[in-house]
Amino acid sequence: MTEQAVRPANAPADHPTVPPEKVGVLLANLGTPDNYDYWSMRRYLGEFLSDKRVIDYPAWKWQPILQTMVLTKRPFSSGAAYKSIWNHEAGESPLMTITKAQTAKLTSEMQERYGDQVVVDFCMRYGNPSTESVLNRMIEQGCRKVLFFPLYPQYAGATSATANDQFFRALMKAAWQPSVRTVPPYFDDPDYVSVLAGSVTRTLATLDHEPDVIVASYHGLPERYLTEVGDPYHCQCQKTTRLLREALGMDRERVITTFQSKFGPEEWLKPYTVEEVARLAQAGKKRIAVLAPAFSADCIETLEEINEEIRESFEHAGGESFTYIPCLNDDDAHIAVLGKVIANNLAGWLA
Template identity: 75%
Template sequence: MLDAKSPDGEPLFTGEDATRPDHAPQDHPRVPPAKIGILLANLGTPDGYDYWSMRRYLNEFLSDKRVVDYSAWIWQPLLQGVILTKRPFSSGAAYKSIWNEEAGESPLLTITKAQTAKLRAELEAAHGDRVMVDFCMRYGNPSTRSKVREMVRAGCQKIVFFPLYPQYAGATSATANDQFFRALMREKWQPSVRTVSAYFDDPRYIDALAGSVERAIGAMETKPDILVASYHGVPQRYLMEGDPYHCQCQKTSRLLRERLGWSDGDIVTTFQSRFGPEEWLRPYTVEEVARQAEAGKKRIAVIAPAFSADCIETLEEINEEIRESFEHAGGEQFTYIPCLNDDDAHISALAGVIEDNLKGWI
């Protein structure tokens, strides 16, 4: 009996349960039982915080035309000559300050593994070995290509691809999907696929967000004067070109406020992580928290609804740089409310979204 080969020369299928189909000739390649893959995707992480690990990661990230859409003949000389000479040092120092030294990996990777394990347990409890749950990263490892290959080899004839971004943006959800479809282009036997839409207004996600706010505030001696909902920024131009990200962020904040039963003005929506000379979505978080302190709001809490897992932008940027801006302007009490991470309510919400996308397949 033959083992089919992929275009890369690897066995096409894996697993002890791979067998020759009924009524097939004896030399037919072995095929595993059909499964459905659920492939989670997040932004990515460097393999380490040393210079070369950071340079490889930043080069892949900042060379993505979905992230920086300037002409390559202008952008690449600047990226390769100036930015990638200096930035790996500063970014490496930032990663070092939050690195999970025990596991030898970034917090984003640690948390994504935990999310995947909980979702796998929940979905396998419901559907048994008919589903295969795994995760990949858009940049860095494990790569999207490698995980698509594993799923096809394991017999996944259908794949639900789930970018873990509550709000859609071209620079996040779209580029994750781009990479997924590039991986599919290399498969001889392509599975049927579904990509999960943004879930920014899903009641289960809003409930999970609200629960995290209620728990955090319930543990405080004094309620904060205002809650800052800080989202990752994108250039203002993207909104003008049709990207729905800004509108979806605003709706998430409104739904969260309504779910909490708060008044207008109790939550302010801001945007962080500005990069480059362009105007980005405003207000900028680092400036707005200082303005709130100067206006007399001495106690604030900050939540990051656009991030499904804590990462460099939350653990370092919010909890260090943005905190410093607030305190320097006279703020007294700064509370960062962690991302939903592998909280049970979050896992239940994500599992519900996945089940919605499995309808008709299982």
């Protein structure tokens, strides 16, 4: 039940009512187009690919290319990819469906811990619901403290940092800013690693064979983001794979790190997943399993790129058995880990 707005203690009788003070937990994910038609895709891709954290070329150089070349053709191919995985029944992308489910379960988790003191909601860095609109709604609900939680286990400038940037830009417009905190990366949290390993073990238990190699495929970044800017993402991905490998009790050759989603002409973090799975098949590794530890929810990069494009590359090179291990999504064990991360970051704000 929603608490009724009341006049503050010791306020005069004509003072307007205000909602009881609460703490907000604002989950943030990458984003999703509203639909897979050309104009919905163009709006979404235009916002995404105009982000300086994602494409850091000077605007005078990049925007003419983006507006006249990329956004003329890419909405068609990206729209077809989205259509192949779209949740037609709900009229939304799988990422939206899963994020809603995560939010609902984390709302229940927070109510069990804190009662009605916490409001949980979600926003998207690109597309809807926007960060600004959800933050404003939280403020109107009485959230005087807000914990902002980018749902990325590893930190990268193009994911966690740009989500934080958008959150801070929204705060700049707030007349009465709440106190805020941001959640740091949690890739090395022992409970998270355990749940990630458990998802691998459960999937492998359903197979009638042992995969020759388990591929941990992470979204990619240009190499210079590591070498010139010092982005910690590459190191955190490598550590995630090592911790996963240790939790599974496997050797270095059985669990490897690759990077996907290369965009543009420059060199990105290697090895590229789409090329590495083909090399594995040609080297006699005919049975592989692939997971995506950089994503908290299945999305276009996992359901279409990994389970369709990368699968096709492996099979075309002679691979025989390709298994995709789903993201942790709204699995109860995953929700428990996220709930613990949230509780740790609320320390001092709530008992």
